[in-house]
Amino acid sequence: MRIRGKQPDVPAPESPWNEIVPGLWMGGHEFRGRAGRPELAVVRDEFDVVQTLLRLPGYGPDPDVEHHVWPIPDGPLDGTQLAGVIRLARAANEALDARRRVLVRCYHGYNRSGLVVAHALLQRGHASPDEVIQLIRARRSAWALHNELFVEYLRAGLWTVRLLEELAE
Numbered sequence: 001m002r003i004r005g006k007q008p009d010v011p012a013p014e015s016p017w018n019e020i021v022p023g024l025w026m027g028g029h030e031f032r033g034r035a036g037r038p039e040l041a042v043v044r045d046e047f048d049v050v051q052t053l054l055r056l057p058g059y060g061p062d063p064d065v066e067h068h069v070w071p072i073p074d075g076p077l078d079g080t081q082l083a084g085v086i087r088l089a090r091a092a093n094e095a096l097d098a099r100r101r102v103l104v105r106c107y108h109g110y111n112r113s114g115l116v117v118a119h120a121l122l123q124r125g126h127a128s129p130d131e132v133i134q135l136i137r138a139r140r141s142a143w144a145l146h147n148e149l150f151v152e153y154l155r156a157g158l159w160t161v162r163l164l165e166e167l168a169e
Contacts, residue, residue: 010143013108016041018140021126023096026117026140028109029059041105048100051088053112066095074111074147079166086158089120096124109140111147118145118154129154 016039017027025047033039043050043060050061051068061067068091070084077085088104095102104120106112114136121132133151137144145151153161 010108010110010146012038013110013141013143017103017105017109020117020136020139021121023099023101024092024117024120025101025103026109026113026136026144027103027105028107028113029054029056029105030108041109043103043105046101047103049092049095049102051092051102051104051113051116053088053104053106053116072112074106076149077153077161077165079162079169082153082158082162082165085116085119086162088116089123089158092116092120093123096120108143110144111150114140114145115150115153119158122154 012030012032013028014032016031017025019025027041029041030038031041040059042058045062045065047061047065049066049068051070053070053072055069055071068088070088072081072084092102092104104113104116118129118132118136121135122129126132133145133154
């Protein structure tokens with residue numbers, strides 16, 4: 001399994017965030033700036049809703065922006081963590097239905113945010129897991145969803161994975 005913690009050579013993205021479908025953005029806390037050096041991706045008021053899967057102080061958003069925080073690892077998730085991912089995807093879809101701009105972010109904006117965004121898109125009726133993954137990689141980065149475990153979660157379905165995790169607990 002490839003995860004960020006075991007892949008120090010994973011490059012930072014070229015932009016702080018990218019629009020995956022109209023109104024739904026995926027991003028991180030760090031990106032590679034024009035000079036090729038890491039820069040901080042600080043959210044102010046560019047979005048109506050920000051969902052944060054890895055919270056770092058000083059990265060925003062502004063106080064008047066709706067902010068959901070659900071820290072999860074970039075690795076195996078338990079039933080409670082999966083339930084939070086499912087809730088965030090539902091909240092993202094509700095915000096999209098209300099024509100609000102949503103940012104889902106983690107460290108680089110590749111895996112954890114990709115899991116939430118992909119599940120949200122699947123819940124909206126977008127194609128198959130593999131087509132959604134391909135869309136996310138095309139819009140965000142070829143490194144998006146490089147965590148093979150998260151890809152398997154999406155292929156199996158998060159509800160199914162959550163049920164199996166809860167049975168194992």
